[in-house]
Amino acid sequence: MDANRDAREAAAALPTGSLSKRLDGGVVTPFDDGYAEARRVWNGLVNEYPAVVAYCESVDDVRVAVDFARERDLETAVRSGGHSVSGSSVVSGGLVVDCSRMEWVRIDPEERIARVGPGTTWGTLDRAAQSFGLATPGGVYADTGVAGLTLGGGTGYLSPKHGFTADNLREIEVVTGRGERVAANADRDTDVFWAARGGGTPGVVTAFEFDLHPLDHDVGYFESWLPAAAAGDALGAYREYQRTAPAESCVFPYLARVPTTAEFPADRHSDLALCVAGVYAGDPEAGRREFEPFRDHPDAFAESFEAMPYTELQSMMDGDFPAGRRYYWKSVPLARLDDDAIAELRRAADAAPSDLSTIVVWPMHGAVGRVSESATPLVGRDADVVVNVEAAWDDPTATTENVAWVRETCDRFRDGASLPGTLPNFAGGRASDADDVYAANAERLRRVRETHDPDGLFAYERR
Numbered sequence: 255m256d257a258n259r260d261a262r263e264a265a266a267a268l269p270t271g272s273l274s275k276r277l278d279g280g281v282v283t284p285f286d287d288g289y290a291e292a293r294r295v296w297n298g299l300v301n302e303y304p305a306v307v308a309y310c311e312s313v314d315d316v317r318v319a320v321d322f323a324r325e326r327d328l329e330t331a332v333r334s335g336g337h338s339v340s341g342s343s344v345v346s347g348g349l350v351v352d353c354s355r356m357e358w359v360r361i362d363p364e365e366r367i368a369r370v371g372p373g374t375t376w377g378t379l380d381r382a383a384q385s386f387g388l389a390t391p392g393g394v395y396a397d398t399g400v401a402g403l404t405l406g407g408g409t410g411y412l413s414p415k416h417g418f419t420a421d422n423l424r425e426i427e428v429v430t431g432r433g434e435r436v437a438a439n440a441d442r443d444t445d446v447f448w449a450a451r452g453g454g455t456p457g458v459v460t461a462f463e464f465d466l467h468p469l470d471h472d473v474g475y476f477e478s479w480l481p482a483a484a485a486g487d488a489l490g491a492y493r494e495y496q497r498t499a500p501a502e503s504c505v506f507p508y509l510a511r512v513p514t515t516a517e518f519p520a521d522r523h524s525d526l527a528l529c530v531a532g533v534y535a536g537d538p539e540a541g542r543r544e545f546e547p548f549r550d551h552p553d554a555f556a557e558s559f560e561a562m563p564y565t566e567l568q569s570m571m572d573g574d575f576p577a578g579r580r581y582y583w584k585s586v587p588l589a590r591l592d593d594d595a596i597a598e599l600r601r602a603a604d605a606a607p608s609d610l611s612t613i614v615v616w617p618m619h620g621a622v623g624r625v626s627e628s629a630t631p632l633v634g635r636d637a638d639v640v641v642n643v644e645a646a647w648d649d650p651t652a653t654t655e656n657v658a659w660v661r662e663t664c665d666r667f668r669d670g671a672s673l674p675g676t677l678p679n680f681a682g683g684r685a686s687d688a689d690d691v692y693a694a695n696a697e698r699l700r701r702v703r704e705t706h707d708p709d710g711l712f713a714y715e716r717r
């Protein structure tokens with residue numbers, strides 16, 4: 255199958271010229287010079303050929319694009335930050351509604367509310383909120399989009415204290431698959447609002463509104479690097495620590511190869527290691543004391559503690575996940591990080607086909623578990639930790655083995671103390687079945703989608 259040729263044929267059959275005239279942002283089709291750029295997303299594994307990319311600059315543009323798709327029964331994907339791991343924001347032969355130009359942020363410091371356009375990235379929202387000493391829990395990577403991350407739940411360093419990103423959502427404005435403009439919140443169009451808090455939306459979100467929280471001081475960041483041989487004991491100690499971890503603390507150990515940089519001893523470079531990393535969102539000096547149990551480990555070959563502005567923390571990983579590399583990620587919530595799970599972490603990290611891959615243990619204590627599993631589509635809130643298996647590789651011929659490594663590792667965790675469901679933002683590809691991701695909430699989510707997108711325009715979006 256020649257996807258490029260199919261996209262050209264699909265585009266040739268559409269009145270894309272008249273669509274372009276009706277959009278402030280215009281369109282790009284396979285016949286245009288900018289097509290290679292327009293169809294590209296962050297994950298180099300994704301190689302889709304849309305018939306038309308509609309650049310929307312306003313709500314009116316979004317309505318025009320959605321009407322165009324509905325009238326022609328076009329499969330439709332929505333793109334905002336373009337960092338979907340699964341690549342669900344671009345669709346071969348269909349329409350991409352690109353919201354990346356709808357980037358705006360309005361902060362109300364009195365009411366502690368942020369209103370945000372769908373094209374906004376976390377770096378932009380964090381900087382705007384921090385200029386008033388405020389923040390809302392977002393992802394850990396400045397370039398990711400507020401839109402996709404929120405609609406898939408959203409975990410970050412502030413989640414133990416303030417919950418998932420979606421738990422801090424107050425309202426969304428949406429153009430639904432029916433072409434209706436809806437402002438959904440806890441009192442109005444409650445089904446659309448419920449779905450948006452982690453389950454996506456049967457349409458295109460044109461504005462988000464979030465609660466903000468005071469954060470007017472530096473935060474603490476800690477790292478301790480240990481040889482992989484010490485990982486078992488260190489993860490056991492982490493399990494004990496998590497039993498009483500305060501909400502300010504977000505400790506996330508990960509297994510990775512030691513970076514080949516000057517901060518690390520040359521004789522450790524590229525070795526498999528466990529990094530016990532932690533953020534303390536309270537007074538950094540209290541953080542220094544809080545991470546005492548992890549400090550001065552006899553086997554540690556690198557250790558650091560820094561106080562830094564929250565915006566710096568949020569940009570710390572910039573460059574670690576370059577666009578164009580191939581990625582496949584999947585996660586499993588674990589009721590407990592038992593000895594079998596720890597042994598599996600070690601085994602899986604050893605077996606990773608690519609040295610660029612990591613396995614992250616993400617904490618789930620605090621505010622996340624205080625929201626009921628019926629309040630939003632997100633399940634697994636009772637987990638102790640979520641294990642994120644994150645494959646990254648450059649060699650295009652190594653895809654099969656890397657994807658298999660992630661899937662097989664997650665299947666092994668599924669045999670143990672795992673809970674149903676998974677984090678939608680790390681669900682492992684577009685083919686993910688809603689039942690696998692949302693478990694007991696999948697049916698309710700399906701009903702919301704069928705009501706507001708009866709033609710299944712956005713069925714492609716289901717993650």
Ligand SMILES: Cc1cc2nc3c(=O)[nH]c(=O)nc-3n(C[C@H](O)[C@H](O)[C@H](O)COP(=O)(O)OP(=O)(O)OC[C@H]3O[C@@H](n4cnc5c(N)ncnc54)[C@H](O)[C@@H]3O)c2cc1C
Pocket residue numbers: 295296331332333334335336337338339340341342343344353372392393394395397398399400401402403404405406407408409410454455457458459460575679680715716
């Ligand atoms: C480097 C990196 C780091 C990450 N770190 C975290 C993290 O710390 N925490 C976390 O929770 N996740 C994290 N993620 C996962 C991330 O949240 C998802 O990939 C998310 O989908 C990215 O959002 P986006 O807007 O950039 O993506 P896009 O590719 O633009 O969109 C992804 C999906 O979101 C939906 N969507 C986007 N915009 C709209 C809209 N306007 N209306 C309706 N639906 C829309 C669509 O279904 C679309 O397919 C990370 C991803 C990357 C690549």
